[in-house]
Amino acid sequence: MSRFAYVNGRYVRHAEAAIHIEDRGYQFADGVYEVCGLRGGRFMDEALHLERLERSLAELRIAMPVPVPALRHILREVVRLNRISNGLVYIQVTRGVAPRDHPFPATPVPPALVVTARRLNEARIAAAVEKGVAVVTMPDIRWARRDIKSVSLLPNILAKQAAREAGAYEAWLVDPQGFVTEGSSTNAWIVDGDGRLVTRPATCDILNGVTRRVLLEAAKAEGIEVVERAFTPEEAKSAREAFISASSAIIIPVVRIDGAPVGNAEPGLLTLRLREAYGRVGHLT
Structure with a gap:
């Protein structure tokens, strides 16, 4: 079965998912992530994970890429598309795409958002x-x-x-x-x-x-x-x-x-x- 990912506003096949080469996550590791467990099709401790995501972003002065209700919807759509019941959902947010320079972009750019999901190796x-x-x-x-x-x-x-x-x-x-x-x-x-x-x-x-x-x-x-x-x-x-x-x-x-x-x-x-x-x-x- 094909896997799917959410990348900056689009649901795409996992094999075709891509980010810009000047995304600051790729260039500088300028970003944060969260991993939320999924059991029986339900998210584990989702509110705590999203709370920590917001805190990590605030510490790095990166804006939330979408409002929390919209992010919750995206997470569930990625799970639905991948038909996963027990697994992990990854959220990654970076400062976005800008010409390579160490300081923050002089003109703010939209944060980049990627969401993926995969099954757990439950036997392991x-x-x-x-x-x-x-x-x-x-x-x-x-x-x-x-x-x-x-x-x-x-x-x-x-x-x-x-x-x-x-x-x-x-x-x-x-x-x-x-x-x-x-x-x-x-x-x-x-x-x-x-x-x-x-x-x-x-x-x-x-x-x-x-x-x-x-x-x-x-x-x-x-x-x-x-x-x-x-x-x-x-x-x-x-x-x-x-x-x-x-x-x-x-x-x-x-x-x-x-x-x-x-x-x-x-x-x-x-x-x-x-x-x-x-x-x-x-x-x-």
Whole structure:
């Protein structure tokens, strides 16, 4: 079946979708993106994703390309055209097309909007949840505004590739002080020796994941104590449990860090409990 995309006002076949060579997203990574999960044909936490999109754009002084109600309509039309029930919808907004020059265009140009959708590899996610995954740690070399969901992802790509080459599922990034910030495309969590859920606070050091926010809500509903603080790789290796979170998979247990087992090297009970709790708290529209 042909895939379809929305590109700057037009629904086009995915294979034929294109942007101008002087789009500032292509030239400078001058833009932001969002990824919203789709389950049973319904959007997961859509309002939170659109809220974060607006915030990221405001931080970079890029205007919303279309009003939010129009964007919601576009998302649903892309899903309908692609006949997707369980998958991911990508939204990318850049500053637009202008002659290549580092400062913002002297004359404002319309922001560029691209929306695509694809199915999830549900079998791969299910296997990862059932068995757990390995992560490796490496230095965090990203820019200082990780709270903005920027399309500039080269350090993340290098970290993810290094993880793959090490036989791991994900890379956990470590700041100069020796604390884990987050994964290359996920948030990082542990369960400490007292059974408390620990994750780094949402400052400019990490992206405040939408799934992260909902999991904090789910933990509160379940009566699970949460501590928002930084932790080291050494603490993570000696933790009861560890996991990663993202819109694509909600929660995936981490059973090895740098080759060392976490707990009994199996998905933890609190991790799986919290994954189930997400389904009761997550917002479907």
